Amino acid sequence: MRALGRLADPRSLxxxxxxxxxxxxxxxxxxxxxxxxxxxxxxxxNIGRGNAIRELATAEKEFRDERxxxxxxxxxRFYKVDAEIPDELLRRLDAEPRADHWPxxxxxxxxxxxxPRMWAAARVDGTALAAAADMGSExxxxxxxxxxxxYAALATLAVVVPLTVLAAELLLRRLRRVAATARRIxxxxxxxxxxxxxxxxxxxxxxxxxxxxxxxxxxxxxxxxFTGDVAHELxxxxxxxVTSASLLPESEAxxxxxxxxxxxxxxxxxxxxxxxxxxxxEEADTQPVPLGELVADSVRRTGLTTKLxxxxxxxxxxxxxxxxxxxxxxxxxxxxHGAGPVEVTVEGTSVVVRxxxxxxxxxxxxxxxxxxxxGAAERGHGHGLGLTIALGQAGVIGADLxxxxxxxxxxxxxxxxxxR
Numbered sequence: 001m002r003a004l005g006r007l008a009d010p011r012s013l014x015x016x017x018x019x020x021x022x023x024x025x026x027x028x029x030x031x032x033x034x035x036x037x038x039x040x041x042x043x044x045x046n047i048g049r050g051n052a053i054r055e056l057a058t059a060e061k062e063f064r065d066e067r068x069x070x071x072x073x074x075x076x077r078f079y080k081v082d083a084e085i086p087d088e089l090l091r092r093l094d095a096e097p098r099a100d101h102w103p104x105x106x107x108x109x110x111x112x113x114x115x116p117r118m119w120a121a122a123r124v125d126g127t128a129l130a131a132a133a134d135m136g137s138e139x140x141x142x143x144x145x146x147x148x149x150x151y152a153a154l155a156t157l158a159v160v161v162p163l164t165v166l167a168a169e170l171l172l173r174r175l176r177r178v179a180a181t182a183r184r185i186x187x188x189x190x191x192x193x194x195x196x197x198x199x200x201x202x203x204x205x206x207x208x209x210x211x212x213x214x215x216x217x218x219x220x221x222x223x224x225x226f227t228g229d230v231a232h233e234l235x236x237x238x239x240x241x242v243t244s245a246s247l248l249p250e251s252e253a254x255x256x257x258x259x260x261x262x263x264x265x266x267x268x269x270x271x272x273x274x275x276x277x278x279x280x281x282e283e284a285d286t287q288p289v290p291l292g293e294l295v296a297d298s299v300r301r302t303g304l305t306t307k308l309x310x311x312x313x314x315x316x317x318x319x320x321x322x323x324x325x326x327x328x329x330x331x332x333x334x335x336x337h338g339a340g341p342v343e344v345t346v347e348g349t350s351v352v353v354r355x356x357x358x359x360x361x362x363x364x365x366x367x368x369x370x371x372x373x374x375g376a377a378e379r380g381h382g383h384g385l386g387l388t389i390a391l392g393q394a395g396v397i398g399a400d401l402x403x404x405x406x407x408x409x410x411x412x413x414x415x416x417x418x419x420r
Contacts, residue, residue: 029153048118055131056120121132359405
């Protein structure tokens with residue numbers, strides 16, 4: 001159905017190409033038709049003038065023989081003199097000073113019932129003499145020629161347009177393959193490639209997309225390795241820092257140092273978790289889990305005031321540790337960057353975490369969560385790792401995590417759909 005809709009879309013490049021080729025074919029057919037029509041018409045006129053002049057020469061001989069008293073031919077006279085000549089031809093004859101020495105011609109279409117005629121006229125001894133040649137057959141031939149040109153143009157369009165659509169479809173199929181590859185890369189499949197062969201412009205576009213994908217993959221892998229290396233390098237000095245902080249005497253300053261050390265320790269743990277997710281080495285350890293109870297435990301361990309609603313008694317097959325990690329991050333993110341009340345709703349195999357703050361920024365809705373970016377100042381400060389980890393762990397357990405904004409009242413909505 002989608003393919004049929006795309007085929008019927010008049011805005012498609014396929015139909016624009018077909019319309020352009022059809023317009024070019026029509027213009028070419030029109031140009032050739034006009035040229036052939038005028039050339040044939042000019043040839044017919046020249047033939048008609050020659051026939052009319054020959055008729056006039058015969059008429060002049062008969063006229064002179066009649067003046068000399070010679071016997072007239074048995075056939076009726078086929079020429080005109082003076083008042084018998086059409087007014088327009090007579091006017092042209094009077095206006096031509098060379099009429100005594102050179103005949104003039106006139107194409108007469110004033111009497112459609114009799115058909116067109118070509119007249120030739122001259123003055124013979126002061127008398128206007130004219131003869132006509134019938135042009136009906138030439139006119140009918142010209143009309144038949146125009147008709148055949150129109151038929152040929154229509155037949156050409158009937159062949160050219162489908163062939164153009166077919167040729168365009170072959171090109172557009174390659175372009176759609178490039179677009180599909182770009183969408184796969186956008187969704188995170190960094191190994192997607194077009195691998196299009198050929199030596200045309202589409203091949204250049206395909207090669208450019210492949211090169212872009214290679215550069216993007218290498219850059220992301222470099223960043224991922226850097227994140228993992230930094231996290232691993234920080235573990236040893238951090239362990240010493242935690243030990244040193246535990247040995248400090250109790251005081252307000254000591255509490256502040258221990259708090260910052262715990263924040264740093266949580267950050268390093270998050271970086272290590274992200275590096276493992278990036279490496280793709282994480283595997284889910286699934287088991288039957290009562291979803292309502294697990295969500296309630298996760299919400300309770302956050303220590304934050306959260307409204308929990310559980311509908312039914314759903315049981316899911318999932319990794320409880322990873323699911324707890326996802327729910328904890330979502331609830332903490334809602335409290336840290338949103339506004340209360342924070343609500344968690346369990347229905348079926350879906351868990352919805354909603355706050356009543358300013359909502360997710362457009363960058364997160366458009367491109368997903370990104371590490372070390374919170375997207376907007378009104379969402380508060382943070383490292384952007386919580387949502388990144390939640391999204392990565394959702395992928396490990398085969399769940400679908402979507403981020404949206406509520407309209408009325410406003411707020412951020414995170415919906416986790418677990419596999420049935």
